[in-house]
Amino acid sequence: METIFITGVLGQDGAYLARHALEKGxxxxxxVRSSSGANTWRLDELGVARDVELVxxxxxxxxxxxxxxDAVKPDRCFNLAAQxxxxxxxxxxxxxxxxxxxxxxxxLECLRMAGGQTRFYQASTSEMFGRAIETPQRExxxxxxxxxxxxxxxxxxxxxxxxxxxxxxxxSAGILFNHExxxxxxxxxxxxxxxxxxxxxxxxxxxxRLGSLDARRDWGHARDYVEGIWQMTEQPQGDEFVLAxxxxxxxxxxxxxxxxxxxxxxxCRGEGDNETIVDRPSNTLLxxxxxxxxxxxxxxxxxxDASLASERLGWRPTIGFGALVAEMxxxxxxxxxxxxxxxx
Ligand code: NAP
Ligand code: F7E
Numbered sequence: 001m002e003t004i005f006i007t008g009v010l011g012q013d014g015a016y017l018a019r020h021a022l023e024k025g026x027x028x029x030x031x032v033r034s035s036s037g038a039n040t041w042r043l044d045e046l047g048v049a050r051d052v053e054l055v056x057x058x059x060x061x062x063x064x065x066x067x068x069x070d071a072v073k074p075d076r077c078f079n080l081a082a083q084x085x086x087x088x089x090x091x092x093x094x095x096x097x098x099x100x101x102x103x104x105x106x107x108l109e110c111l112r113m114a115g116g117q118t119r120f121y122q123a124s125t126s127e128m129f130g131r132a133i134e135t136p137q138r139e140x141x142x143x144x145x146x147x148x149x150x151x152x153x154x155x156x157x158x159x160x161x162x163x164x165x166x167x168x169x170x171x172s173a174g175i176l177f178n179h180e181x182x183x184x185x186x187x188x189x190x191x192x193x194x195x196x197x198x199x200x201x202x203x204x205x206x207x208x209r210l211g212s213l214d215a216r217r218d219w220g221h222a223r224d225y226v227e228g229i230w231q232m233t234e235q236p237q238g239d240e241f242v243l244a245x246x247x248x249x250x251x252x253x254x255x256x257x258x259x260x261x262x263x264x265x266x267x268c269r270g271e272g273d274n275e276t277i278v279d280r281p282s283n284t285l286l287x288x289x290x291x292x293x294x295x296x297x298x299x300x301x302x303x304x305d306a307s308l309a310s311e312r313l314g315w316r317p318t319i320g321f322g323a324l325v326a327e328m329x330x331x332x333x334x335x336x337x338x339x340x341x342x343x344x
Contacts, residue, residue: 005074005118007031007057007107008081012183013123015042017078017226018052024230029072031057031081042183057081059103065110069118076119076233079107082153085187086127089149090296097152104156108163108171119170119233122160125153126177126218126244126302136305139175139240146297157240164238172232174225177244177304180324181222182331189251190219190328194258198332200286201262205336207285211293213252213275216301220245221319221327228306231313244304245317252277254325255287261329 004021008014009030018028030052032038043049055072058064059081069077082100083089089096104122111118129137130146145151157173164171184191189210199205220243228243249257252268255277259266264279266286277287309315319327 001026002075003027003029003072005029005031005069005072005077007059007077007079008123009052009054010038010040010042011080011084012042012181012185012222013179013226013229014080015046015048015183016181016222017080017229018043019046019048020226020230022048022051027053029053029055029074031055031068033058045183059099059106062106062110065106066113069110069114074118076121077107077111078121078123078229078233079104080123082123083149085185086147086149087293087295089147089152093148096148097155100149100152101155105159108159108169112163112167112169116167116169120160120163120172120238121229121233122156122171122173124157124160124173124175124240125150126175126242126304127299128154128157128175129302130299132302135301136244136246136303137242138305139242139308146299147295150299161240170233170238172235172238173240174229174232175240175242175304176225176229177218177220177242177302179220179222179225179243180328182328183222184328190254190325191332193251193255194325194328194332195336197255197258197262197264197286198329198336200284201264201333202336208287209290209293210251210255210287211290211295212298213255213277213287213289214250214300215298216248216250216303218244218246218248218303219254219321219324220317221324224317224319228309228313228315231309231315235312239312241309241313242304242306243309243315243317244306245321246303246305247321248301248303249321257322257325258329259286261326262333
């Protein structure tokens with residue numbers, strides 16, 4: 001039995017990864033910010049809340065990191081904690097840089113000072129490719145981040161590589177493309193859509209406002225992606241791997257798929273910023289455009305090539321776009337029937 005330490009354990013990936021590690025028979029300790037309320041709804045939904053040991057953890061606070069590592073003595077440390085909202089990073093760029101960039105260095109340095117034997121995983125992101133220089137994006141594609149979030153993550157990525165090369169640490173970085181699930185935060189577009197349309201279907205919410213329908217993403221399922229994350233830390237040495245499905249879909253495609261799952265018959269009307277999506281039979285407005293929700297710089301389209309992960313880790317996504325959307329829509333339809341405060 002190993003001791004697995006997961007920062008950001010209350011987030012989407014943290015919850016799935018905690019369950020994955022528990023199923024493998026390990027002790028799981030999760031870092032939480034009691035200052036933000038430590039809401040365990042995701043661990044509760046997965047039925048593992050009582051099996052994960054929670055410790056107060058803040059990436060901005062080096063003495064706290066040191067004390068936690070000293071007490072926990074992890075065999076593996078998965079750094080999933082981050083200010084992960086791309087839009088927010090434009091409004092809070094310094095905080096984002098401190099948590100998502102310097103926070104990684106603080107953690108790595110504390111691990112090094114503690115002996116450097118802990119296997120480390122850093123949550124890197126396809127947002128580092130930003131205005132992508134080649135398609136599909138792979139491990140060797142140059143980075144061109146388009147947000148403070150992306151820029152901070154590039155620092156986290158390279159400092160992880162540096163600690164591997166300079167200090168011989170077993171340090172890996174997964175360049176993960178968007179991965180979603182019923183446990184996704186409601187601020188992200190996929191969950192915003194499934195939750196919004198489910199409430200509309202239940203008659204408990206109004207039409208959705210989205211920044212645009214054109215952006216394209218490579219959307220996979222978080223359950224698949226935590227298996228790839230785990231595999232990276234099982235390798236003889238640390239390395240960097242892209243995890244992606246290889247297929248991209250637009251926000252419009254996502255809205256259509258979710259609307260169909262929820263029994264609507266969606267149709268586009270109008271063009272550009274006046275485009276709307278309506279339910280044809282009832283003439284109900286489902287989605288309109290709100291340009292104030294757009295970001296100062298946008299990542300238009302991303303699609304990844306996970307060949308290296310397939311070759312070396314034996315990793316392949318098993319849940320396709322249609323099944324992902326159906327699972328999210330069904331979960332939110334259930335929730336919209338009794339709207340729990342935690343996901344509202
Ligand atoms: P998430 O749901 O937003 O979870 C992030 C977690 O980090 C939250 O539990 C949050 O705690 C915690 N956190 C934030 N600031 C912190 C700080 N200063 N100190 C300690 N903890 C802090 O994110 P996710 O979707 O699970 O993603 C996990 C990681 O993968 C993130 O690093 C994200 O940037 C990265 N990533 C995600 C995707 C994706 O598509 N999901 C793709 C590529 C990379 P609270 O609960 O207290 O707010
Ligand atoms: O946006 C567009 C938006 O916020 C997806 C994070 O997990 O994945 C996530 O970042 C696209 C963007 O995710 C709305 O502008 C349109 O083009 O769901 P999102 P993201 O920005 O791709 C990466 C890989 C991460 O690493 C991040 O941590 O959808 N979009 N209208 C909208 N997005 C939102 N949130 N809300 C809208 O109304």
